Each structure stands twice: as structure tokens, then as C-alpha cells.
Amino acid sequence: MTSFAGPGFSRRGFLKAGAAVGGGLLISFALPGVMDDTQAAEGDFSPNAYIRIDRSGKVFLIIQPVEMGQATYTSMPALIAEELEVSLDQVVIEHAPADDKRYANPMLGFQVTGGSTSVPANWKPLRQAGAAARTLLVTAAAQQWSVPVESCKAENGAVLHPESGRKLGYGELVDAAAKLPAPGEVELKDPSRFKLIGTPAKRTDGPDKVRGKAMFGIDARPEGVKVAAITICPVIGGTLAEVDDAPALAVKGVHKVVRTKDAVAVVADHMGAARKGLAALSIKWNEGENAKVSSGDMLKNIKEASKGEGVQARAEGDAQGAMAKAAKKVEVTYQVPFLAHACMEPVNCTAHVRKDGCDLWLGIQVPARAKTLAAQLTGLPEDKVVVHNQLLGGGFGRRLETDFVGHAVEVAKQVDYPVKVIYSREEDTRHSTLRPFHYNHLSAGLDEQGRPIAWTHKVTGGSIIARWAPDRFMNGIDGDAVRDACGPYAFPNLAVHYVRHEPPKGITPAFWRGVGHTQNAFMVEGFMDELAAMNKVDPFTYRAPLLEKHPRALKVLEMLKEKSNWDSPLPAGQGRGLALTYCFGTYAAQVAEVSVDASGAVKVHKVTCVVDCGIPINPDSVVAQMQGGTIFGLTATLFGNITFKDGRVEQANFDSYRLLRLNEVPPIETHIINSGESPGGLGEVSTVVIAPAVVNAIFAATGKRLRSLPVDPTQLKQA
Template sequence: MSQGLLDAQNGKPRDDDHSPVTRRAFLKFSASVAAMAGGGLLLGFSVPAQSQGGQGDARKTVIGGDGVETPQNGVLAPNAFVQIDTAGKVTLIVPKVEMGQGVYTSIPMLIAEELEVPLDSVTIDHAPPNEKLFTDPLLGGQLTGGSTSIRYAWEPMRRAGATTRVLLINAAAQQWQVDPASCHAENGQVVHAESKRSIGYGQLADVAAKLPVPQNVTLKDPKDFKLIGTQAKRLDSPEKVDGSAMFGLDVRLPDMVYAAIVNCPVFGGTLASVDDTAAKKIPGVRQIMKIDNGVAVIGAHTWAAKRGAAALKITWNEGAGASVSTQTIVDDLVKASQREGAVARKEGDVNNAFSQAKTRVDAVYQQPFLAHATMEPINCTVHVKPDGCDIWVGTQVPTRARDAGAKVTGLPPEKIVVHNHLLGGGFGRRLEADMVTQAVKVGKQLNVPVKVTWTREEDIQHDMYRPYYYDRISAGLDANGKPIAWQHRIVGSSILARFAPPAVKNGVDPDAVEVAADLPYDLPNQLVDYVRQEPRDIPTAFWRGVGPTRGTWVVESFIDELAAQAKVDPVKYRRDLLGKSPRALNVLNVATQAAGYGGALPKGQGRGVSVMHAFGSYLSMVADVTVDQGEVKVNRVVCAVDCGMVVNPNTVEAQIQGGVIFAITATLYSEITLDRGRVQQSNFTDYRMLRINETPPIDVHIVKSGEAPGGIGEPGTAAVIPAIANAIYAATGKRLRQLPVGNQLMSA
């Protein structure tokens, strides 16, 4: 893998005031200094909450119903939190969940940089559910998604570390009776150079706890960073290597039983009857219970529960959903695409521009339902008691998990304790709390803890899917082949209308139109609109960057079509349209140069390109493919990424690589299809994943930039899909407008 830090064309490092959210709007100090059990220093920093939460526990914290943390065993959990005990132990409570994206390293790096402590000396822990303290203003709640973690954390986490550092310096200066300006912090201690004295943070904790918390501290100039920007090793790797890492699936409790679920195979269907005679004869099966539209089998272990579930004879009331097929969904979308949509962007006079265009190009693009298929199957462990409920789960939305438990049990939120764990893959699936709801319904009928595990088949066939999208897109070209008119209609489900209704304004789902409504290209006349069309009881949800993923494929594939119509090289065509977006132009130049774009390729091989601006980052991908008798092999992917100031280059490279692999699978193979209301795919045998021998070299080139950080968890997935599709066109001359392209190519 090659990785470079390349100077951007557009500027020098900028100070922290250029964060995407202003300091005043983003960071509100509610710093409190208190002595813990055993003595110590505690600083809590809260950001403005759009909703009030208060309660919940990760692993070591008990939080009262008033949302105020109380110490337990010398540990207290605030937001953007620094805790130092008298032994010098530094604990950081990370306000985002770790699902492989590296936040358990990158967020501590931000704090440790300003706190002046070695990264390998800190202890990290999950944040508990508490929207009052942990709301991400970019998302409007306490959740991990949307590639916002570093964008959200960039200033507040650094400020938490800097404020703590200044407070400790003040404490040392008071103890030594010297000017604080004559002291500095380094390596977990305060140093007075003139007298050659030093004192560890732990020794200062009690003194610092009695001092006023400094306000408006100065953050480091980027040129003085020692840790930010370095290739730091992942803090969560050792426990994942030695097997001590705790995922939801690893939970073991005294007297725990195990449950397997059988849900109605038809969405919207209900349970009619169940014959459990054979299931009860399975050794280890303890109990069989009905829950809403399914049946739960309780066993002494997972295998007994799974065998018992397989032995059930169930009759379902399938309902109207039994008549739904993939073609039904497509027919609904085609019909809906004839309607005018809610306007997401309108510039110039599109109709007049089309009337003056020399050439008109029209296309329809389709993208299928997709499952998440996370490595760790969906699971949740609960213990429901008369006076409380404990939930052990890996979730991207701890407060929603808490609230789901409260709703089912009828208990107040402060009686629900969420123990969050590492996530074995999220991709948006664990932004939902349906697994918690179902597990608590099972747990209510038991008096012992129960772990509910979905089999891979239940997971894939009862997922909440990336929506099926249908796009109509047109462009009018002038005599030189340059677009002077652009019209794009997006038709599909609105995830935000369910997930966060206030985000949908004037009929526009901002996620569905993301990228499509904010292109980096200079297009003088544009009309982008959105038609909401829900897919008949099929539940839809986010899938590793839904809007940019779906939008980038359509836009970048269509730009390639326009280049072909104009008989202009696709890279030159893009360069001519990127004059107003220098960062986008720069990543295109870096990627194509690194990929050796322009050289001749053997017959059957092709090279495709894409450009994307999303999540605050700029990317360009170049993909090389070989097409042989309808089979596609991706030979190499080169990416240039400008994600602003980089916290950990290792994380950026890993996220791009992971996103590319995830996207190759979706581009070539993945789709969820329906017949008689049933999902036809069931496991990795028919919902195929990219195999290790099929994984290409992925070269990531990081452009050095002084801009505020952008997101990186999802852009790699979004940007590579059109690059592969465009490469297939270059190799075969066949323009494929429906994913997965592997299936389309075989049938073309």
C-alpha cells in the first residue's frame, strides 16, 4: 500500500476557529471540579443538547435520573471527559462508539495532544446514554454515524484536554508559588524549568480540584502538534488480538438463557399459530413464547434454541405483503418518477437551457435493496426485573436503546441501564433499536437474563435495508459538449422521515439528495427534486452513507456518459468543470497521476474515475478492472483523499481500504430481492461477499490540508462504485445503469 502526505494547492494550516461549527455554538462549558471517592480531578464538558436525556450506564458508571453522574468505585462519566485520579491514572470517556472506525484511538489523540500525556498511558471507556451531555450537534442526538465523529470532536475534545492541562499547571504554580506562565506540561507532569522541579498529574489532582476551571484556554497551533497527524497504533487492537475485547455477542451472565427468534417471513405478516410439539423435545429447549409477529425459543444454550426454532411448525397470516415482489417495488418507483418532486436545488432556467442545447442525454439508474450483513450478527442480552432493566448490546444509538427498553417495560428511563460494547460492524444497522425492542419483549416473560441472537438467515431476511432507488437524470449539452442544463429526479424511501422527521423540510429528505443537490461541478442550470415512494412494508435504514453512496454513483456515472457523448476523455471533461472547486480538482489530479492514468491497457481491461465531495471530505478514485466472459475483476484502486487536517493517517488509510472493499461487494454482487413478500437471500452463499483473493491492491494518498477535518468512515464506499462502473464501460463499451453491475454484465 502506498500512502503519501501531499501538499494541497490551497493553503496553509488554519486555526481552530475554522472548525465547521463555531466555538461558541458548539462548546459550552459546564465544567465541575469535584473530589472523587479516594480523591481526584474530574472535569465534565457538555455540548448544547437538542434534547434532554439523562441516565444509562456503559460499564462502570451509575447515573441518576436527574442526569448527574455519581461516583462509583472512583469512576465518574461526563462528556468529552478527562478523569485523573491521585495515582495519576488518566481515563477518557469516549462519546462515540467503536465499530472498527478507530474513534477509540483518534478521539483520545485529540485530548492527549492538549493534555500532554502519552497516548499509550490513557484508559478509555464507553460513554453512557445521556443526550444532555453527549449530543453530537451535527446529528442532533447521541449517535455514531454520518462520518461526523472527528468533525464533532475536533475542537471540544482538544479543549477538554487543554483546559485540564492549564488547570493542572495552575495547581502546580500555586503549590510552588511561581507564575503559571513559567511552567509547562509534558509527559503527564508539570515542569518548572527554572527550578528544575516537576510533579506528576496525580499528585496535583486534589489541589486542582479546588481551583476555578479556566475559561477560553488557547489551543495549540497545528505546527506544534506532537501527536495529531502521527501514525498512532490503535488502542483497541491488543484486546481484539488477545480475545479479551467485549462485543455484545460475548456477554455471559449468571443463570443466563439463550433465545433464537423466528420472525414472519413476509413483511407486515403476523403469527397465526404454532405447533411446538417437536421443538419441545429438543434437549436443552426450556420454553417457547409468542412475540408480536414471531416466536422465540428459549434454550440452555444457543444451539438448543436454534435447533428448537428449526423444529417449529408455524402458520402465518401473511397479509397483503405476500403479493409484493421486487418488480412490484420497481413498478411503484417508475410510476412515482412521473410525478414532480420536492425541489432540493434549483438554479437558472433549466427548461430554457434544454431548449437551447445541441444535444440531450437521458438516463435512468437503479440501485437495489441492500442488507448490512455485519460480521457480528444482531444480538441483545437483557435482564428485565420489576424495578429495572439491564441491556447489554453493541449499539450506535445508546439513548434510543435505553428509550426502547423504557417503552417496552413501561419503566422510567432512569431505570434502564445500557451496557454498551464494541460493535462487530455497524454500517448503519446498529443505528436501529429493533433488536433491543424484541429482546426486551422476550425478557419480560422471563425472570433471568436472556441473550437473543438472530441467526444469519434471520439477520439478512429481517434487516432494515438500504432503500431501492430509482433516478431519472438528464443533461443538455452545448456545441462543445459542455452541460448547460441538468435535471435529476430521485425517487425512493425517506429514511429520515422515520428516523428524524424534523430533518425533512418541504418534502425533501436531505440524505436522499445529498451529493446530487450539491455537486462540485460548474453547472449553470440545475433542477434536482425528490419524490418520496415507500416500498410497501419493507423497512429501510441507513447503509454506510446512503445519500452520498447512491448519489455519487449516479452523478459520476452520468458525467462519464456526457464525456463519452462529447468524445472527451473523462478526466479532462471533469477538470474542465471543476474550476470552482480547487480541492476536488486537486484530488482528481493526485489520483490520476498516482494511477498512471492515460496509459494504454490490454484488451478487456478498463480504467474508470470518480470525484466526490461529501461528509466534508474530497475524494477521487481510479479503478482498474478486467472483464472476461462477463466476470469482473478489480485489479487495483487508487484513491486521493483530502479530508482536511488528519488526526491519524493510519485510520484514514484503513477506513478508505475498508470502504472500498465494502463497496466492491455491493458494486459487483450485492442485492436483496423479493418474491411473494419474502427476501430470497439468506446467507453468504447467496448474499455474496468479496473474497480475500479477489481484493485488489488499494493505494491511498492523503493530501495534506489545513482545512477543518472531514469525515472518512463512509466516503471510500461512496466514491469507488462509479469508478468501477466507469472502468467496466472503458473495458467493454457497455454502460450499466443498474447495480449490481456484475449481474447486469452477465445478462447484457
């Protein structure tokens, strides 16, 4: 067992114990990275997480991350339960209120679920809090029995005194424990003694989801609620000109037609009537400056912009000098398209605006931002806005935005009852925020043996950070856009540049599962494969010398080569492709096996994954995340593309914005390496590597190199 004084527990005192309302024990603590020493010195203790144990022994955890399918509500309780010595089903998670200061993500500084940070951010703090609660309960029992604390132990939600055989459940001790001062120092378990962490566990949110009891944003039904179907100007950035209410109001069940600056909503008793009323309307739009915007023009513009030098984001050695002396220089361009999120639960928000307050019911990754926007639109103080956050039916970055909240509030301002505004699948696709369109230049200088001695990567595209977190857009560089621009490789001479080129106004570059990593890893791993093939070197062998600073990556590759049967023969027409990443604190690699038929259609036969995410909290969740991320990324690799014509998104429902179907999903085999390191993030990792693994496999199968996505069968079609 190792001793650890938690961040601020003894040094800054950021933990307090006391009685919960109605009796029981309340442990309130501040996650690190949120409060500064000045606040601490002034005694301004504002806890951003809580453990409450009631008199029945039930443990309640109030914490910042929300559940959107990534198993947060299983992994977070496991961290508490491990140190508190209770079973996983004894811990209940409650949604944290919307509060950017008190419930800030300790790694990011504000209230947000994203960036694969939930486990890394809470790995130590939640264990420390659990250990503190355990310490108080054991101390309370020892005092009641008048025995040394060291002679007692916690086990299965109770404190035992083995020598006398006495036992008290936590529920019997909480009132006494609440009167004790918080421990100044807590002792955490050595990983060798873990009982829950690292052990497969069933999802705590699974049963309610299977039974239909789980509450998502779209399920919210406050008293008196009505439903609104909405249509937004089909031309990006356009506005409403005029609409005649009469055809919609003639539909039974329709109550009102609501206008906003750029949309029309029909409010009705139920969605059927709302959709029917909306379809009956003849709406005129002001199409504005984007009426002629097309994907072809945007490609032409970004190509031209990419000729600029840009801003240097990273430099090591002398890339320009090494490139001039290289025995061979290779230059390529890669591009990736706009992508929508296509969450299974279309974006929605239920809003009730009154003179004295506003309530929102929705599922969102940034509840405090939703609260702030509602306050701005209604003119209410923020403390008069209440966000009832629910489970998210998929997030992927789409619910890091608040545009749909704005529409719901604007509609709700014009009625005197709660109204649930739901985007149709078509509206969701056509008005989604989008992963940026990027057009990148990469070059490598090779020595006489074909090894890279210089590497340059110029990233060109719109900036998410400049809009979403402008205080972090520094020196003209979008840190997310240039992530993974050289992969995990140690090139002796390196230069990375960023050229900011925004799409037409109204097209919003936004986070998408893996974001910058998904774009740049596709390009870097594709280019690395090109270099290996050019020099007739095995892709594993070619990468190894560049990974000397990453022994964990080398172990991942070593296991992957074995588990994928890399050296075994494949049937004619099939090929294997490799891709590696180090992202979100996790090392992962995949091998994809594919074939291409005469029409150019690609079939993925198998995907083998090896992942080192440090200590895996729940191996079952690791496997699920690798599978889910692979399917999500494979969908984008084969089909994902948002295109524009006459200012309009051309895709709508799943017939034109294709998802991978059940019969198209290949077997996905996952192998986990427990390196014993602190956990890294996992929710976006496999989305990062699947695209390059597939295109590299296509090259192995056909000899044709793809440098753009999605995969275009016409380029692979046999003559």
C-alpha cells in the same frame, strides 16, 4: 500557538473542574450545539463529556461516540492527549451512558454514532477540554513551587520547571488542580506543533480484539443468562398464527418457547439447543397483505412513480430554460437496489426485565433510543432502564435501528432471567432494514462544445428521514435522499427534485454506509463519465471546469491522475474508471482498474485512492478506512442485491448474499493530502466512490455502459 476561547468556555461557562470521586481531577464540559443560551442563563449546566485524571496519572475520557471498527477509540484519545501532553496509551475511553440530552452528538443533536461525524464533531471540543486540564495542572504546579505559570510547561504527563529542574507527575497534582476554578480561556496548539495528530498510531482497541478480550454485545454473559434463537415471520409484515411448543421442549436444554406478535423464540441453556429446538417447530404464519409482493412489481411501481414531478429540493439558475436552448440534451435513468448490512456480528441483545427495572447488554449506535423503546415495552420509567453498551462488530447503519432490541425485550418479559436473543445470519439478512431502492432520472443540456450548461436530477425512492427523524423531513423532502444529486460540480443551471415512493409496508428504508451519497454519486459520476465519453474528452479534463469552486477537489484529481498512472497503457481488455466525491466534509476520488472475461465476470485489479479529509488525525486509520469502505462498497457493486418473491427476501446467508472474498480483494493504494483544514468525516467516503469508479472502468474496458447495480455479468457476456 493560537488562542481560542472555546464555545461557551468563557462566554457561557460550559466547563467546570472539580474533584473526582475517590480523589483526582474531573473536567466536565458541554459539547457545543446541545445546550442553548436559555439553559446557560438559568445555570443549568449538564455536561455531556468528562475527563477524569486519577492519582496515578491515568486519564479517563467519557464521550458519546461508540467504537464499531472506525477507530473512534483511537482518534478521540488523540485529541485529548495532544493538548494534555500525554501519550495515547495513557487515555482510557469509557462508554457513555444512554442519555439523549447529556450525551448528544453535537452535530446531530441526539445520542448517535453515525454520519461520519465523530471526528468533525469533537475536533475542537475535546482539544479544548484537554487544554483546560493541562492549564489547571500547570497552574497547580506553579503555585506549589511559587513560580510564574509561564515558567512551567507540560510534557509527557508531567509539569516541568526547566529553570530549577523540578518535575511533578499529573497524578501528584490532580488534587490541587481540582480546587482551582476552570480556566476562562484556553490556548490550543498550532498544528505545526502537533506530536500525535497527523502521526501514525496503533489502534488502542486492537490488542484486546486480537487476544479475544474485547467485549461485543454478543459476548455479554450476565449471571443466569440463557440464550434464545428466534425466527420472524418470513413474509415481511406478517404475524404469528400458531405453534405447538412440544417438539422444542423435547430437546435437552430447552426451557421455553416464547411467542411475540410476529416471531417465535426458543430459550435454552446454549445456542445449540435453542437452534435445534427452533428447527423442530412447525410454525403457521398469517402472511398478510405482502404475501404476493415481488421485486418485479416493486420495479414496475417505482418506475411509474418516477414519472411524477416531485418536490423541488434545489434550484439554481433556470434549468428548464437552459435545457430548452441547449445544443444537445441527454437523458438517462439509473437505479440502485435494496441492500442489507451484513455485519460480521449478527444483531443481538441481552435483556433482563424485572418488576423494578430492565437491563440491556448490546452494541448499538443509538443507546438512548434502545433505552426509550425498552421503557415503552415494559411500562417502566426510563430511569429504570440501564443500557450496557458494548463494542460493535460492525454497524454500517444497521445498529441505528432498535427492532432487534424490541424482540429481545418482548422475549425477556416472558422469563424471569436474563436472555440473550441472537438473530441467525439468515434472520439477520431476511429481516434487515435496507438501503432504499431508488430509480432516478438525470438529464444534461450541453452547449456546442459539449459542456453541461443545465443539469436536472429527479430522485425517486423511499424516505429514511421521514421515519427515522420525522422532524427533519421538511416540505416533502428527504435531505439524505437528494445528497450528492449534482456532486461537487457547479452547474450554471440546476434543478433537483424528490419523488417520495415508499415500498410495501414492512420493508424499512434505512441508513447504510454512505446512504444517499452512495446512490447519487454512482449516478452522477456515471453520467459525467457518459458525457465525457460522448464528447471524446478525458474524464479528468471534462470535470475540471466544473470544480472551480472546489480547489481542494482539483488537487485531489491532479494527484490521482499521477498516482494512478492514468495515461499509461493497459493490457488489452482492461480499463480504468474515475469517480470523485465531496461528502461528509471530505474530498476523495478513486481510479479502479478492471477487466471483464468472456463470461462477463469482472475482476478488479487495483484501486487507487486520493483523499483530502483536512488534518488527518491518524494516517493509519485514514488508510484503513479507505480500504475497508472500498471493500464494503465493492461487495455491493459486484454482488449486493436484496430481492423479494412472494413477500419473502430471497437471500439468506453468505452463499446467496455474497461478500467479497479475500482472494477477490484488489490492491488498494491510498494517498493522503493534508490540506490543513479542520477534519472531515471518513468512515463512508470510499464506499461512495468505488461503485462509479468500477462501472466507468467497465465501460473503458468493454464499451458497455451499466446504469444499474449490482454489476450483471449477463450484460457483459461476449457473444
